[in-house]
Amino acid sequence: EDQVTQSPEALRLQEGESSSLNCSYTVSGLRGLFWYRQDPGKGPEFLFTLYSAGEEKEKERLKATLTKKESFLHITAPKPEDSATYLCAVQAGGATNKLIFGTGTLLAVQP
Amino acid sequence: ETGVTQTPRHLVMGMTNKKSLKCEQHLGHNAMYWYKQSAKKPLELMFVYNFKEQTENNSVPSRFSPECPNSSHLFLHLHTLQPEDSALYLCASSPRGGGRDEQFFGPGTRLTVL
Numbered sequence: 001e002d003q004v005t006q007s008p009e010a011l012r013l014q015e016g017e018s019s020s021l022n023c024s025y026t027v028s029g030l031r032g033l034f035w036y037r038q039d040p041g042k043g044p045e046f047l048f049t050l051y052s053a054g055e056e057k058e059k060e061r062l063k064a065t066l067t068k069k070e071s072f073l074h075i076t077a078p079k080p081e082d083s084a085t086y087l088c089a090v091q092a093g094g095a096t097n098k099l100i101f102g103t104g105t106l107l108a109v110q111p
Numbered sequence: 112e113t114g115v116t117q118t119p120r121h122l123v124m125g126m127t128n129k130k131s132l133k134c135e136q137h138l139g140h141n142a143m144y145w146y147k148q149s150a151k152k153p154l155e156l157m158f159v160y161n162f163k164e165q166t167e168n169n170s171v172p173s174r175f176s177p178e179c180p181n182s183s184h185l186f187l188h189l190h191t192l193q194p195e196d197s198a199l200y201l202c203a204s205s206p207r208g209g210g211r212d213e214q215f216f217g218p219g220t221r222l223t224v225l
Contacts, residue, residue, distance in 0.1 A: 041221075098169075101153040101154040
């Protein structure tokens with residue numbers, strides 16, 4: 001069964017304290033792994049898509065990496081405005097465009 | 112309007128009411144989705160439409176009835192809901208169905224069933 005597990009459930013950082021969020025997955029034929037950011041009361045906002053092991057993408061203080069079993073979202077020198085829930089989703093092989101989501105990591109960055 | 116919009120943003124309804132959620136995408140996409148987001152649970156895919164045709168129904172109870180009149184509009188008709196249906200309902204769109212495209216989400220409708 002296709003599955004996505006995110007850890008930790010919650011993470012509290014001081015401003016400037018770098019860390020990483022983990023997304024481990026089991027899926028039959030990975031077509032893509034997606035990272036989203038979700039602020040309270042809002043819909044998820046697209047961040048990155050990774051397609052194959054070894055791929056990396058960066059955006060400001062965020063860097064996403066992918067292996068055959070997991071993805072990491074590295075946050076370098078975070079700021080309070082980076083506080084949000086970060087969601088990971090995978091798309092399995094086949095004709096469907098179905099995304100399978102994890103439960104997310106709630107990140108709080110304190111000034 | 113840009114991106115994906117949803118109305119209403121908040122909805123409170125009784126178990127015997129009938130209401131509808133509306134989603135509109137201004138991105139020129141051809142695939143649209145309904146998701147349910149409950150506390151402490153992953154987003155659950157409910158329905159997928161590609162070029163106005165329903166391509167996925169994720170075992171959703173019949174009290175939820177989707178409608179897609181064109182590629183830009185998606186509705187979710189609600190009737191005789193249960194309190195456990197209270198959740199954030201999210202609409203999303205992507206350029207193609209069946210492709211490796213990212214999905215873009217609307218702000219959601221917060222539904223409370225009394």
